[in-house]
Amino acid sequence: MHEKITSEVFQIGGPYFTSNDDAAVYLVRVDDSAALIDAGCGGDPARLLDNVRECGVICENIKYLLITHCHIDHTGGARALIDILDCRVAAHKLDAVFLESGDNMATAATWYGRTIKPFKVDIKFEAAREEIDLNGRVITAIHVPGHSPGSVVFEFESDGKKVLFGQDVHGPLHPVLKSDQNDYIRSLKKMMALNADILCEGHFGIIRGKDEVRRFIESYL
Numbered sequence: 100m101h102e103k104i105t106s107e108v109f110q111i112g113g114p115y116f117t118s119n120d121d122a123a124v125y126l127v128r129v130d131d132s133a134a135l136i137d138a139g140c141g142g143d144p145a146r147l148l149d150n151v152r153e154c155g156v157i158c159e160n161i162k163y164l165l166i167t168h169c170h171i172d173h174t175g176g177a178r179a180l181i182d183i184l185d186c187r188v189a190a191h192k193l194d195a196v197f198l199e200s201g202d203n204m205a206t207a208a209t210w211y212g213r214t215i216k217p218f219k220v221d222i223k224f225e226a227a228r229e230e231i232d233l234n235g236r237v238i239t240a241i242h243v244p245g246h247s248p249g250s251v252v253f254e255f256e257s258d259g260k261k262v263l264f265g266q267d268v269h270g271p272l273h274p275v276l277k278s279d280q281n282d283y284i285r286s287l288k289k290m291m292a293l294n295a296d297i298l299c300e301g302h303f304g305i306i307r308g309k310d311e312v313r314r315f316i317e318s319y320l
């Protein structure tokens with residue numbers, strides 16, 4: 100099961116798509132190459148890969164697993180995918196440390212009654228904006244700390260629309276997650292200024308239209 104968002108962007112994971120614990124997983128396809136945005140909790144990796152194939156992508160052609168942030172509902176499935184796929188993993192360095200060390204508190208694994216399976220992050224974002232090249236097209240990672248120290252959103256232009264992969268734009272904030280309210284407010288404003296046409300959220304589905312996206316983000320200010 101998948102949902103087509105643009106001709107190159109699909110939702111392939113999340114409740115109904117894979118398993119109820121999974122936050123949304125998105126696929127960006129450029130010709131025969133693809134990138135995954137987040138990995139879900141890992142409830143059903145076989146079904147996730149079936150959904151990739153449904154979108155016309157051969158799993159061997161998944162070049163990247165792009166991680167928005169370290170929480171287990173977005174990363175618990177990463178290890179199983181990395182073991183199967185020949186892809187490079189990218190995350191912000193401030194969250195990569197929790198994934199590589201298997202920090203069950205900072206990744207919220209303990210909240211879910213799980214343990215995080217640690218994995219290596221190949222590309223560690225450090226700057227405010229960094230670019231990933233997918234078959235000649237750019238996916239931009241933008242640092243938006245607050246919910247977690249190394250949260251990022253990914254931006255991709257497709258069919259003339261600016262698509263933002265926001266995932267946990269909404270929060271929540273909690274000391275266990277090392278959240279920072281001042282950073283969070285600044286990051287929400289930064290995301291609003293991006294003026295995206297489509298927001299692919301982690302838990303609230305796909306929000307379409309510049310006004311709707313702005314209203315959604317603004318509602319958390």
Ligand SMILES: [Zn+2]
Binds near residue numbers: 168246267270
């Ligand atoms: Zn989160």
Ligand SMILES: [Zn+2]
Binds near residue numbers: 170172173267301302
């Ligand atoms: Zn989440």
